[in-house]
Amino acid sequence: MKDVLSPEHFNLTLVNWASKYGRHDLPWQQHPTPYSVHVSEIMLQQTQVTTVIEYFKRWMSAFPNLLALANADEDEVMSHWQGLGYYSRARNLQKAARYLVDEFSGHYPRTLKQIEQIPGVGRYTAGAIVSFAYNERGPIVDGNVRRLFCRYFAIEGVPSTTEVNNKLWQYAEHYTLAKNCRAYAQSLLDMGAMICTPKSPDCPNCPINDSCQAYQTDRVAQLPTPKPKKHTPTKIGQFLWIEQNNQLYLQKRPAPGIWAGLWCLPQLDTEQIREVAPSQRKGTFKHVFSHYKLDAEVLNANSTEQLSGQFFSPKQIVSLGLPTPIRKFIGKHLANTK
C-alpha cells in the first residue's frame, strides 16, 4: 500500500487540483478582508454555503465594516440574522465588533492567539481568518477537514472525542505549511465539499486517492466513525396571542436560551403550562430543533399584566428579528405581516 504524501507534496497536489476544480466565485472570496472573512466564517458555521450567500450580501450592505456593526442597534443586527439559526453567533459577532473597536482601535490583530480571543471565534475560525484574510499560516479543522483526514489517514474513532480531535489537529498542524496558505485552506474545504463528501464520495476523481489510506483498504464508507445518535425529546410549548387594534404583543427572548435576542409571542414557562379549552386556542404549530421537537399551541389572551413586552404594528413586525416558526404563524394569522 502506498504511504501518505509528505506535507509538501500534499499541499501542492491539493492546491493544483483546486486551481482547476475548486470554487472561486463565492461572494466572500472576491475581496477578502479580515472583517468580511470573519462575517462569512461565522455565518458558515453549521450552515450550508447556499443558505449563507444571500445573508452575507445583505449583512455586508447593512454593516459594511467593523464600526458600522459596533454602532448598530441590536434589533437591527438580529433582524439581519433571522432565519439563519444559532443566534448567539449574531450577538457574538456584534460583541466581537465592539471588542475590536475598544481593544484594538477597530483593527484586527494578526496572530492566531489574539484572534482566538475574539468572542465567538474558536480554533477553526481563527485559523480560517488568518488563512483567508492574511494568506498566512492558519491550520483549520472543520467538518470537511475532519472527513478528509479521517479517510486519508484512516483515523478510527468518533471524531468529537478528545483523543481523535487532538489527532486531527496534530495532522492539521503538521500538514499546514507557510506557503499557499489561502489556496491550501480553500482546497481542503473544496475537497471536502466536492470530492470527499459524506455520502457517495467521488473517489475516482480524487487527486490523492492512490495514497488515501481508507480508499486503499476499502474503508471510505466506514470513515469517519459515525457518532452514536441519541433520542430527541418532544417538548410542549404554550404561547400567548394578545392582539389590540391590529397590534400584536411581543417579548424579547432572554439570553441564554433558545431564540435569545429575538422577538416572540409570550411563552408560558413550564410551571404555567395548563390545559385549555379548544375555544381559547388561536392555533398550533410544530417545530424541529437540533436537540428536541416542539409541539406548540397559541392561546388567545387579553391582559398583558405581569408581562414585559410591547405591542407592534404589522409594519414594525416585518422588520423585527423573529424565530422562523413564530414568523410563519404570525404571517398566517395577522394581516400584512407576510
Add this chain to the structure above:
DNA sequence: TAAACGTGGAC
C-alpha cells in the same frame, strides 16, 4: 465531557 444552540438542503 456533553449538552445547548436553528434551520433547511439532500436523499
Add this chain to the structure above:
DNA sequence: TGTCCAAGTTT
C-alpha cells in the same frame, strides 16, 4: 417522512 448533517463555539 425520517435521517443526516452543514466552513463550530460556548458553557
